[in-house]
Structure formats: structure tokens, C-alpha cells
């Protein structure tokens with residue numbers, strides 16, 4: 001029975017990914033929510049131990065990673081680099097909001113490693129939020145369901161907002177940026193990392209440029225992401241071999257995870273798709 005349910009879920013995920021690749025579109029919010037509900041269900045069935053959903057980051061500096069995240073070193077390294085601005089930003093004692101917190105691993109990692117004053121994760125998929133509430137219940141972080149385009153907090157509630165590999169899903173990124181500016185305190189930071197197809201990069205840059213926040217750092221981290229994908233590829237492929245699914249869906253998993261030779265991996269390698277990291281700051285008016 002589990003075999004058929006898995007196969008069916010993978011079929012829908014494969015269909016969605018192929019359609020997105022072919023038509024180059026962003027899913028409407030309701031479909032995006034359903035897609036990530038499905039990803040969460042699938043993850044619960046086969047990747048129950050995995051709590052991060054990003055491609056990862058490696059810059060050759062081996063940082064100390066707490067035991068719980070040893071198997072998710074590269075995704076945790078992405079969180080570490082992005083939220084601490086490569087150790088230039090001390091997030092202890094800050095009120096931290098993550099928008100698009102997924103399965104909560106990144107926020108849990110940051111909370112345990114740096115002990116912010118408060119940690120809040122806002123996520124569109126109700127199933128992912130339900131997972132977080134159980135999986136990370138011992139962590140001093142709060143997870144809630146909501147939409148990046150209407151953040152359910154009063155003005156000036158946070159010192160830092162982070163957003164990792166989520167903004168490419170948003171239909172109206174300008175509305176999201178307005179919300180980030182609203183909920184940030186003066187001098188607060190917005191740290192965002194995400195990929196775009198190369199022909200959409202200029203749009204991404206001008207959206208951030210016109211956000212009303214000051215860009216204090218801009219970095220192309222595609223090579224660091226590619227290195228993380230390369231280093232983690234073998235372990236992922238070995239793991240996929242142990243799952244009882246038709247072979248064609250192993251390829252779907254490889255593509256979703258970006259293992260060596262997959263379409264996503266090759267797109268990063270050739271530059272068709274690039275991964276950027278920005279730090280923006282809310283200025284005093």
C-alpha cells in the first residue's frame with residue numbers, strides 16, 4: 001500500500017516540477033500550499049529525519065555544527081552564513097522572524113546555536129507547520145501558518161527577518177518586501193538567499209533595489225551552493241536506492257534534491273540558474 005501512495009505522490013510532484021520547468025511560471029498561492037503539503041507528506045514517509053529543504057552551502061570553512069544537524073550539515077551551513085552574515089552579525093538577543101520556514105530545521109538550528117531573544121517561523125503549508133510543532137517542540141521557537149504577503153505581526157516587531165530559498169515561490173514579491181519593511185525595527189536586517197533563472201535575475205535585483213530597504217551586501221553564492229550539492233550528492237543517491245519506488249521516481253527525487261547530473265545541478269553549473277545572497281537594512285527615517 002505504502003508503495004502505491006508513495007508512487008502517486010511522486011507522480012504529482014514530478015508532474016508539477018516538469019510543468020514549472022517547461023512553462024517557467026510561479027504557482028498560485030493555493031497550489032504552492034498544496035505542493036508543499038504534498039512535499040511534507042512525502043518527506044514524512046521517506047525523509048522523516050530531514051528538517052531542511054534547501055540546496056545547502058559550503059565555503060570550505062568547516063564550522064562546528066550541533067549533533068542534531070550533522071546529517072544536514074550543508075543546509076545548516078546555508079542558514080548559518082545567511083542569518084549571521086558570515087559571523088559578522090550577532091543574532092543572540094534579537095527578535096528573529098523566518099518567512100517560509102518549511103520543516104523548521106533551519107530555524108531550530110539557529111535557535112539552538114545562537115539563542116536569539118525570540119524565534120518565529122511563518123510558513124504557508126499547514127502540514128509543514130504541524131510537522132514543526134511536533135518535531136521542534138523542545139526548541140524555544142514558535143511556528144505558525146501564514147502568507148509572506150501578509151505577515152500577521154504589528155509594525156516594528158522584529159530585529160531581523162530571514163528568507164531562505166522561498167521567495168522564488170511568491171507571486172507578488174513586492175508585497176512581501178513591503179511587509180518585511182513594515183515588521184522590521186529601525187536598523188533591522190533582512191537577509192535573503194534564493195535562486196533565479198538567469199533571465200529573471202535583473203527583475204529580482206530591481207525588486208530588492210526598490211524595496212525601500214538599503215542593500216548592504218550582495219553576493220553570488222552559486223559556486224558555494226554547487227559545492228554543497230556536489231559534496232552531499234553521493235549520500236543522497238545511496239539513500240534513494242534504499243527506497244522502494246519505481247526507478248523513474250528516483251530520478252524525480254534526484255532532481256528535487258539537485259544531485260550531480262540532475263537538471264537542477266546542471267542548471268547551476270552552467271549558470272542558467274544562479275543563487276544570490278543579499279543583506280538589506282531598514283534605515284532611520
Ligand SMILES: C[S@@+](CC[C@H](N)C(=O)[O-])C[C@H]1O[C@@H](n2cnc3c(N)ncnc32)[C@H](O)[C@@H]1O
Pocket residue numbers: 029032033036051052053054099100101102103104105106122123124125128146147148149163164165166169170
Ligand atoms: C524550498 S522550501 C525552503 C524551506 C526552508 N526555508 C528551508 O530552507 O528549509 C520553500 C518554503 O517556502 C514556503 N512558501 C512558499 N510560498 C510561501 C508564502 N507565500 N508564504 C510563506 N511561505 C511560503 C513553502 O511552503 C516551502 O515550505
